[in-house]
Amino acid sequence: MTMTRTPVADVPLTAAEVLARAKALAPKLRGRSAEIEQARRLPADVVELLREAGVYRMCWGREWGGPELTSMEQTEVAEALAYGDASAAWCGVIGANSGLISNFIDPDEVPVMFPSLDLATVGVLAPAGHAERVPGGYRLSGRWSFGSGVNHCDWVMSGAFVFEDGEPYASPDGSNPHESRQFVVRGDEVEVIDNWHTTGLRGSGSCDYTITDVFVPENHTLSWDNVKGTPGPLAQPDSFMRSLCGVPLGVARAALDYAREIASTRVDRMSGTAWADLYRVQVVLAECEADYNATRAGVYSSMRRQWEVLAAGGSLDDLTLNERAASPLSWLHAFRTSRSIVNRLYDLLQTWSILQSSPMDRWMRDTATMCQNLTAQDAILESVGAYLLGGKPKFRICLGIVK
């Protein structure tokens, strides 16, 4: 726990620098994937590599001295890191949330909480905890699942339902019969339960954690409908979800490049034909490439359209119905198509894929696990479908609807 972390020396100050460093880091991360998996969390020095690359500061606005990457640029960083190791990228993107949540915190408190731009904030936003109103703030308790990166973070943000005198607390404006908020506590105020024993994305250390009766001052809590910083495309309730799909996209690109490299050297023993000349190989590689291109283009085009509208001072309500629906759909599509691409390439390489020494094996496991993240669930399809039909979306925040 290093709340008074001294600024990282030689920090990258522009988006291009952060992206270049992420790309340069990828081979190093790939080389350590087996070790990262084995540890079931990011090794401390890998966390420092991410910090030095500027990953944790990438969402901070220029007014705070940050490089203020656009959502598209953040996604590119996620892709670049995931090209090396999916767990490192996953934790990198999640840890970079500090700059995003600063938009929802009182500007006077921001420099107090974040003396450095390179602090990692992680946590689970689903309201799984209980927050009792007390003078000056709340007392927070609960258990949250899937706290990716919780072992190495500086701040933990957790969703909880609000209670007053033990009773559900309704929003004063009548908008919500039982209010929930986000609560930010120091990393050393949570207890981590070492239960992340998974087959995929093992290195993400996405353990359960508990918080027991911790006082959280009012100004360390936030709600997505209350922007306190400068309005802009990143001061939006959906901004923290946008770049996560860079992780599956990066893995898909890595698998495509790997499979192509293998295919270009292999000869089919039975027919004596080079793999490069086999119909099966040609069609599978090309079809996966087509799916990748379309999926990636779908992600960036919906993100860019949204960015343009928000940067021009508009809100998500200024998007057309189809444009607004396109963003969460593109995230889901990136997760699912990446997994499908990895599986098809895994099958293409046949028994060469099944050994644990093959990166294809790890990518198969990583994408299977990733696809169980909420962003890739049918709940997103259901919510978007409901939105398009004028029904009631179950999980509205994926559309940036918070009221």
Add this chain to the structure above:
Amino acid sequence: MTMIQTPAAEMSRSAADLLARARELAPTLRERSAEIEKARTLPLDIVETLRAAGVFRMCFDQEWGGLGLTSMEQTEVVEALAYGDASVGWCSMIGANLGIYSRFIDQDVARAMFPNPDMIVAGLLQPSGRAERVPGGFRLSGRWPFGSGINHADWIISGAFVFEDGKPYASPDGSNPHESRQFMVPRAHAEVIDNWHTTGLAGSGSSDYTFTDVFVQEEHTFSFDKVYGAPGPLASPDAFTRAMCGAPLGVARAALDYARDIALTRMDRMAGKPWAELYRVQVALAECEADYNATRAGVYAAMTREWDVLTAGGTLDDLAPNDRAAIPVSWVHAFRMSRSIVSRLYDLLQTWSILQSSPMDRWMRDTATMRQHLTAQDLILQSAGAYLAGGTPAFGICLGIVK
């Protein structure tokens, strides 16, 4: 660790008996799956339990002391064992094939080689080794991958190309410019390379093995185009591959039952409804059930048709082309559909699937690995397609074509 005790007196007396025993064993096998995986081979007490139950004698006829199961009955036994543990189902089928190979060996020699019907065979039939003709037999050398069950086998079967005076040996009848044969060698002569580090089917112990200049007498070698035993449905070159698809079918049934059990008890917190009332759950379960039913019926229908023709004294050439093609295509379909069913149920259960303590996690890994077996490859589809279109099957043996 539950030791399985099986008094010899309980040896199965019939196909029905053996199937009942296999079903009884399944829950214990399921309990020991984590241990089996960890060992990366079948624990010896499990091998002995299978042996004592009569699993390895199922392909020998009664006059050899066997149980004389039909291919359909063999497949049912494999399904029942794989319902407990995929690696056990897998190794059982492979190990029991001795009763099939014995039909291609001189019968007096075979009786001397296999003094009891409970011996276990392992090995790789694809010609990966080199056999030099010498007086009275061959000198065999080579390295074979995927020797499932090799750690506990009594006999090893291996395919090898034949050489004479260092030159490729052509079949005397001109049918083959470079002959290959199967070589039966006692397990003691094989050196096992402990390299089976896979993500799925880890318990099958499918390590590489080598033979170095081992003398194999002529009578211990064979070719699938020459039957020595009583003619019949199991004295057919495709007989040893038929029941393999029982492994993926058993896993699919296990996953379907498991997912249904879970669905019966779970509540959707967001919707406040039991899972049993959720559209998503209902449709996914029913769709997987439909796919399972059709896939399994396809396997047994093709196998039964073939069995009827062969039992009536016919040959594979007496099958209609569609019926002949239906056999290997049904195997591919079973492997692939079983993996697809497991994947969909894995996704249905979402984050409950990703922990290594979930059987869904193991089934996902097992079916991904199984799917890389030759029986599930595009090569089979190509061969069946070429056969139907009048082209050249690359892998004729899957259609029982050995010349």
